[in-house]
Amino acid sequence: MGLRFLSLASGSSGNCYYLGNKEYGILIDAGIGVRTIKKALKDKDIPFESIVALFITHDHADHIKSAGVLGEKYYIPVYSTEEIHVGMNKNYSMTEKIYQSKRLITKNEAVELRDFRITPFEVPHDGTDNVGYFIQYNGQNFVFATDLGHIPTDVAMYLSQANYLVLEANYDTEMLKNGRYSPFLKQRVASNNGHMSNHDTADFLATVYDEKLKYVFLCHLSQDNNHPELAYKTIEYRLNQNNIKVGKDLQLTVLKRTTPSELYEF
Ligand SMILES: [Zn+2]
Numbered sequence: 001m002g003l004r005f006l007s008l009a010s011g012s013s014g015n016c017y018y019l020g021n022k023e024y025g026i027l028i029d030a031g032i033g034v035r036t037i038k039k040a041l042k043d044k045d046i047p048f049e050s051i052v053a054l055f056i057t058h059d060h061a062d063h064i065k066s067a068g069v070l071g072e073k074y075y076i077p078v079y080s081t082e083e084i085h086v087g088m089n090k091n092y093s094m095t096e097k098i099y100q101s102k103r104l105i106t107k108n109e110a111v112e113l114r115d116f117r118i119t120p121f122e123v124p125h126d127g128t129d130n131v132g133y134f135i136q137y138n139g140q141n142f143v144f145a146t147d148l149g150h151i152p153t154d155v156a157m158y159l160s161q162a163n164y165l166v167l168e169a170n171y172d173t174e175m176l177k178n179g180r181y182s183p184f185l186k187q188r189v190a191s192n193n194g195h196m197s198n199h200d201t202a203d204f205l206a207t208v209y210d211e212k213l214k215y216v217f218l219c220h221l222s223q224d225n226n227h228p229e230l231a232y233k234t235i236e237y238r239l240n241q242n243n244i245k246v247g248k249d250l251q252l253t254v255l256k257r258t259t260p261s262e263l264y265e266f
């Protein structure tokens, strides 16, 4: 069975992603309302009941809003590290706390979920604890890294094994510099534990690219400090400098902030 990927929402107003096959799937992050999640899945003929687990990257509001409801009202097991679980249950943006649906995972240790093998890895960001996910399915590697200030060597090790990569391109350096954010917030976003700029992401991709990387999805674009076209062009241009042709050597897609993507099937 092929792998199917859907972005339900991506950005600071809410993040939620689906990964599965024709029979079942998982969600990564739940930063939008349950009704929105149900509708987006239904529109793609994915039964809500086929969701077997929810994995959380970190405890910021835009990633966890409905995690408690999904866990406690819909009995979907919620996987994350102990620190992230503690942070989530302290966060008032999550109305329902997580008790019976809590599932613990450990960084760099894989969990098997039917045909999926999922390994959380640490990323540098300013949540209580922060992970990306390395997901193996049917000989393919789907790697997921959002909300990270930079890419240290051990993160690069996971990312460079990707066939399919969801990677943050949060802000354009100039837009952030000249934008309306306070100096404090600007500094936070641009810090080593903040977010990736278009240039950071472009440089990383140009450096690690090899032919097994088929698809890159740019995620978590800032509404204030980025434009989808600017992110796309910056990365396309940088890849081109290394003679990597977007559309031929790899596919590049910018995930939309508030509308679902198409359903990708690999
Ligand atoms: Zn976020």
Ligand SMILES: [Zn+2]
Pocket (backbone or CB within 6 Å): 058, 060, 125, 127, 147
């Ligand atoms: Zn965050």
